[in-house]
Amino acid sequence: MSTPAAATEPANLMEAVVSLAKRRGFVFPSSEIYGGLNGFFDYGPLGVELKKNIRDCWWNDMVRRRDDVVGxxxxxxxxxxxxxxxxxxxxxxxxxxxxxxSKNRYRADQLFWSPIVIDGTIHGYVSALENEKTTEELQAAAELFKRKKAIVGTLAPVQPKDFTEATADEVAKIPSPATGNPDLTPPRAFNMMFQTNVGAMTDASSVAYLRPETAQGMFVDFKNVVDTGRVKLPFGIAQTGKSFRNEITPRNFIFRSREFEQMEMEFFIHEDDDWAKWHRYWIDWCTGWLKSIGLPASHLSEYDHLKEKLAFYSKGTTDIMFKFPFGVQELWGIAARGNYDLGQHEKASGVPQAIFDETSKKKFVPHVIEPAVGLDRIFLATLCAGYAEEAVTDEKGNTEMRTVLRFSPRIAPVKVAILPLLKNKEVLTDRAKTLYKKLQRRYAVFYDEGGAIGRRYRRQDEIGTPWCVTIDFDTIEKPGDTFTLRERDSMAQRRVTEAELFALLEEQVY
RNA sequence: GCGGUCGUAGUUUAGUGGUAAAACUCCACUCUUCCAAAGUGGUCUCGAGGGUUCGAUUCCCUCCGACCGCACCA
Incomplete structure (x- = not known):
């Protein structure tokens, strides 16, 4: 029997993953026959199963198996x-x-400038990018300017302003940090929301947006859920669904795309409750969940956003990071948002969002902890983490490579492949088809009778099927009605009965 | 959005101003008693559009897409 050796990571893991995704029907570029469309992707027959499984696992664990979250x-x-x-x-x-x-692009609010004032007269302008020493850099540049031009007089301290505060006249004179000459364009707004129009008329009054996040749905429907859902604090509202962002630069396959699917939950807590405790609770819960669908702890880490960088209303944001082939990147953001969102909607709509808490006899707008994750990113993470190329040595000592996706049984697109050992023996195919039909009622299973058994095993390895069941002559000729169960990762085989097979699936696929 | 590199079959890659290839994959049949066996047959290709040319997959232009870098990433 063949045995797998230690897995090796291919030189270009990302390339291998993208190639496999295309080859086996996980992910295709959108509109490919027209040359593709940047930032949009389609999910193929196996991809849609994998994605659905991840989504269903999340929904089951986050909503159905919890008493304190509704969808x-x-x-x-x-x-x-x-x-x-x-x-x-x-x-x-x-x-x-x-x-x-220079063709460099800057954010206007991060590009600082100041007039050079000597003895009360403006002699020119200096600019610098935002960092810890922006003011010092501007001052030094102004002094250099004065020395070079040999201007006599007293240089006033620089007054840093960002580029959004520059008048048209000043824009024409402020030097570019790249060239030192006034080569900058006026600030231009790039809105990342996709716009459309509702109704037949296309005018300003009909403008609407495709949502850039699903979270606002939970806030806007908060009162409806509270009034009808028999919920009490602390509780969460969850949903999964498509969101759209007109990213300037989609990158890294499906990691940053323009249409993507989010899985978000807003967990509402009492205003006096310990937000930090709940924040930590949800970070741990999310990390545990990621492990439960097969992402290795070695690839996961946490990143706390710097307090200074947070929005004013935010009490803290921690990202669960994943080690992608292109770097350690954000996977799941867990944000403590105070009661900013409900408060904003209360102000804007005029509809009170406060609820009455029976325990404390207080009326207040609840605070919220928001774990928000991109389904497509988890999808990519499972592909990257699960992909392996292994050297396999057979009985004759020949070594060859096998490609395997080590998906958790929870998310594997196909749970079991049913393989009759030989195609041209009806006793085998009949028994196999009976088992196939029976399994099919509860699980995603695959029947394959074409080609040599070894080839069929390898095909299943490559799409991440955890188990293969082979109907062989022992099944037919020996008592007990047992099959060969072949396990994907170890390639080990053992004999199981139908009841044992169902018991295994019941335990592993949930 | 800018710059660089690039675009040939499902995948990985040859090749050419004159009828476009290989390997693997995939499909069918035969065979096959457990790890990508063999045989036979078969499907599928020059990213799109325009230009130069008798003729363009090849040269030129534009667009689209991919990768890398810069910038951006609520």
Whole structure:
């Protein structure tokens, strides 16, 4: 019998994963026959199963198996005022400045400048990018300017302003940090929300947006859920669904795309409750969940966002990071958002969002902890973590490579492959088909009778099927009606009965 | 969005201003008693559009897409 040796990571793991995803029907570029569309992807027959399994695992663990979380599904297009209240209309558009010569692009609010004032007269301008020593850099540049031009007089301290505060006249004079000459364009807004129009008329009054996150659905429907859902604090509202962001640069396959699926939950707590405790609770819960679908602890880490970088309302944000082939990147963000979102909607809509708490006899707007994760990112993480190329040595001592996706049985697109040992022996195929039909009622299973048995095993390895069941002559000729159960990772074989097979699936697939 | 590199079959890659290939994969049949066996047959290709040319997959332009870098990433 063959045995797998230690797995080796291919030189270019990302390339191997993308190639496998295409070859085996997990992920295709969108609209490929027209040349593709940057930032959009389609999920193929196996991909849609994998994605659905991840989503279902999340939903089962997050909603159905918890007493304190309920699910909803809200519309992708919402009232435009939702996005004004949430800050997305204003905050989602970053004013950007281009240097016409160097072709560098800067965020206007991170590009600082100051007039050079000597004896009360403006002699020129200096600029610098935002960092810890921006003011010092501007001052030094101003002094250098004065020395070079040999201007006599007293140099006033620089007054740093960001580029959004520059007048048109000043824009024409402020030097680009790249060239030192005034080559900058005026700030231009890039809004990342996709716009559309509702109704037949296409005018300003009909503008609507595709949601850039699903979270606002939970906030906007908060009162409806509270009034009808028999929920009490602390409790969560969850949903999964598509979101859309017009990313400037989609990158890294499905990691950052323009249409993606989120799985978000808003966990509402009493205003006096210990937010830090709940924040920690959800970080641990999410980490545990990721491990339960097969992501190795060695690839997971945490990153706490710096307090200074957080939005003013945020009490803390921790990201669960994953080691992708292209670097350690954010997988799951767990944010403590205070009661900012409900408060904003209360202000903007005029509808009170406070609830009455029977225990404390207080009326208040609840605070919230938000674990938000991208389904497509988890999908990619499971592919990257599960992909392995192994040297396999057979009985004759020949060594060859096998490609295997080591998916957890929970998320594997196919749970069991049913293989009659030989195609041309009806006793084998009949028994196999009977078992196949029986398993099919509860599990995603696959029947394959074509080609040599070894080839069929390897095909299943490559799509991550945890078990293969082979109907052989022992099944037919010996008592007990047992099959060969071949395990994907160890390639070990043992004999099991139908009852044992169902028991194994019942335990491993949940 | 800018710059660089690149785009030939499902995958990995040859090749050419004059009818486009290999390996593996995939499909069918034969055979096959446990790890990508063998045989026979078969499907599928020059990213798109325009230009130059008698003729363009090849040269030129534009677009689209991929990768890397810069910038961006609520």
């Amino acid at each position: 909803i599904e809200t519309s992708i297009i919402m009232h435009p005022k939702v996005w004004e209240a949430s800050g997305h209309v204003a905050g989602f558009s970053d004013p950007l400045v281009d240097c016409k010569v």
